[in-house]
Amino acid sequence: MKINLSFWLSLMMGLYAHHALASSGQNAPLELVSFAYPPYISENYDVNTGLIELYVDQLMRHVKQPYRLSLMPHKRAVLHTINTPNTCVFPIEKSQERESQFQWISPILISRLALFQTQDSPPIEGKVLKDFLPYRVGSYLGSATGSYLESLGFVVDYAAKNDANVIKLYAKRIDLWASDVSTALHISRQKNLKISQPRLEFFTTLRAIGCNKAVSPEVVFKLQTELERMYKSGEIEHIKHNFYN
Amino acid sequence: MRLSFSIFVLCIWLAHSPAVFSSDSQGSSQPHHQTSLESTLLESTLLESTSDAAIQHWIRNEFRPSTISIEAQTRELNWFRDAAKPFKNLTIRVVSERIDTHYYESNVLAKAFYDITGIRVIHEVTGEDDVIKKLQAQVATGENIYDAYINDSDLIGYHFRSGEVVKLDEFMAHDAKSVTLPTLDLDDFIGIDFTRGPDGHLYQLPDQQFANLYWYRADWFEDPNLMAQFKTMYGYDLGVPQNWAAYEDIAEFFTVHVKTIDGQRVWGHMDYGKHDPSLGWRISDAWLSLGGTGDKGLPNGFPVDEWGIRVENCRPVGASVARGGALNSPAAIYSVQKYLDWLNLYAPPEAKQLNFTQAGSWLSKGNIAQQIWWYSAFTASLAKPGTPIVNEDGTPKWKMAPSPKGAYWQEGMKLGYQDAGSWTFLTSTPLTRLKAAWLYAQFSVSKTVSLRKTLVGLTPVRRSDIHSDVLTLMAPKLGGLVEFYRSRGPNYWTPTGSNVPNYTLLSNYWWQFVGQAVSGDLTAQQAMDQMAEAFDDSFNKISTRQPGPCSPKLTPKRSETYWLDKPGAPKALVSIEQPPKTLPYLNALKAWNK
Secondary structure, X not given: OHHHHHHHHHHHHXXXXXXXXXXXXXXXXXXXXXXXXXXXXXXXXXXXOXXXXXXXXXXXXXXXXXXXXXXXXXXXXXXXXXXXXXXXXEEEOOOOOOHHHOEEEEEEEEEEEEEEOEOOOOOOOOOOHHHHOOOOEEEEOOOHHHHHHHHOOOOEEEEOOOOHHHHHHHOOOOOEXXXXXXXXXXXXXXXXXXXXXXXXXXXXXXXXEEEOOOOOHHHHHHHXXXXXXXHHHOHHHHHHHHHHO | OHHHHHHHHHHHHHHHOHHHHOOOOOOOOOOOXXXXXXHHHHHHHHHHHHHHHHHHHHHHHOOOOOOOOHHHHHHHHHHHHHHOHHHOOOEEEEEEEOOHHHHXXXXXXXXXXXXXXXXXXXXXXXXXXXXXXXXXXXXXXXXXXXXXEEEEHHHHHHHHHHOOEOOHHHHHHOOOHHHOXXXXXXXXXXXXXXXXXXXXXXXXXXXXXXXXXXXXXXXXXXXXXXXXXXXXXXXXXXXXXXXXXXXXXXXXXXXXXXXXXXXXXXXXXXXXXXXOOHHHHHHHOOHHHHHOOOOOOOOOOOOEOOOOOEEEOOEEEEOOHHHOOOOOOHHHHHHHHHHHHHHHHOOOHHHHHOOHHHHHOOHHHOOEOEEEEEEHHHHHHHOOOOOOOEOOOOOEOEEEEOOOEOOOOOOOOOOEEEEEEEXXXXXXXXXXXXXXXXXXXXXXXXXXXXXXXXXXHOOOOEHHHHOOHHHHHHHHHOOOXXXXXXXXXXXXXXXXXXXXXXXXXXXXXXXXXXXXXXXXXXXXXXXHHHHHHHHHHHHHHHHHHOOOOOOOOOOOOOOHHHHHOOOOOOOOOOOOOOOOOEXXXXXXXXXXXX
């Protein structure tokens, strides 16, 4: 019995990765969906161990909005949110094609893409992105990073997953690894394979929370206003600083 | 001379450099102990010489031709080198949209600027919508995402109201006095008025411009057989249409009657209609102004502009006719209905499923007779030798000409749209970075580089470049681009103006409502009625988020008849269109010189 109870409790924790907040206003919990995206979103159902999860948790606390967070694959998370009232998905790109499909709270993440080598490689120098054109660049399937570089004329070598790229780098199958800076550092630490300082931080990406169109516009407005306040007050920077240190 | 001097100084430095030339302790060379002042002076001289060499390299290998002499270019670049000294080794970040001009800046000018000044520039290129999102994110959060943006002047209404954009006139006079190029010559910029707010302040500096013009197959229009056939059928000469009635006749002529030329199916009209964000700018880039929706006034109609927004002083008070706006006026409905009719009747059947990017490749196939809405930014791609629309001698078979006007258009109104991508700086950017970015911005539009940049991207901003001998020589191969920019036309083809209080928010409505008219879910009247209501509703939200003396304030609703009976916009229904009219090409160009 006890074992079974523990099992079910663990399963619930796994399926609902956070508790609902009680509030005097008794707002209905907002359903939040996300996907494994370390170090931004935890990959093992560990509660609030991802950076953006910490942002979102604080955001929800500030506006006293109860919520439940669940993880699912990226594409499913997006489709689920489009089709399910009272649901929001993060962190996703607010592309022009998606813009009319959601209500938005943005930016939940501002990050940079960069080019990396192995730590001990002779540095490939370049003054502008185009200087890196002669080199083999690694990315992963489905990545907007790879598509962007291809649009500029780069020959991109795609791995199935991003964490394979640091191995390809060490195997000299690619000269440079194009990746989100924090993601690259996380993977490098996980694999215990050291990478260089970014040779060039070549692009900036924004990610947002996209909410189903039936979510109350007042809730969306409240969250957006509070998010902006968190940035301007330095709270976002404080959370980020503590996370990385 | 300069190069020899550089080598001389280099030799002196090398001879005295202990780090490079000191031998081991048993060696014959004696270490030379310099004072730190000597080292600093030598290093400074060496670096300046290195920069001198870089300056000459870039002038002679990249920045010719220019409208200024090599000596004048050298003086300008020396100025940049000296002004940039406090910012040496700083890395700054800027962002722009994806057109050839900006790729040139990102790949070439950023590198040159680094070589000359030591300031590293990461010049990102992305979609224009992404540029706007990032600018808005910086405003909303205060985070220093970029140090400068090249952003369309269409957002001038937002910029002057927001308080978040640096007023460049004040910046140049005070904080940026020491880093403002003495030879910047603002009067030389043809689009400088687009980037001034109604308050007279300069909010942006133009970097590239292109216009939305009429495009047509001049070879077909001058074919004697086709000319005779048209005259017989329609009773007037085939030529550059001066009004929509003539455009429609020509579209029908090629699509319905001519049908094939040299065995190829041909079409008298090209457009696109996919329910996609790009449908938005198809309409908002002044389609309603061509139809004649707004009031007279340049650069934008006043008090009602081409978006149908009425202002009182600087306050938007409504877009619907009931509030004195014109977004759902008879002129607007006429304009949208014509877009729908021509798309359905005269464009290739695939056109309804195409977006802007997909439709863009059709002209080069050689089966389109005319297109009423076409960006001159595509001049280079359509002038490439070896395509069906370019002659063997490199001259294009096509021309661009003034756009034909709709039934409601009147003298004194803007004639079409011009894009003006412009350097924009946010007040949230730290001052040091702002100054460094301002140096780069000025470099990218300086007379040293501007003509070369114009030859690459064909998006001129300087009067001196437009009137250069170089462009005179190139004109025959550019289909009328030079003629347009040398005329008064650029004064009449203008960007979105300051009546629009929040371009980003409101621009989304265009494609969402017109798209429903394309699909048939709504009529043109219904689409514009609903869009006007959405605009009016948005004005309340905007005024909450952007309070101020120029923020929107809805005027009470009145009967539509009240407004339609008054002079100006919104204009009452025109039941009879003017008879169709065409002109020979050279005569049509005179419209640009009125």
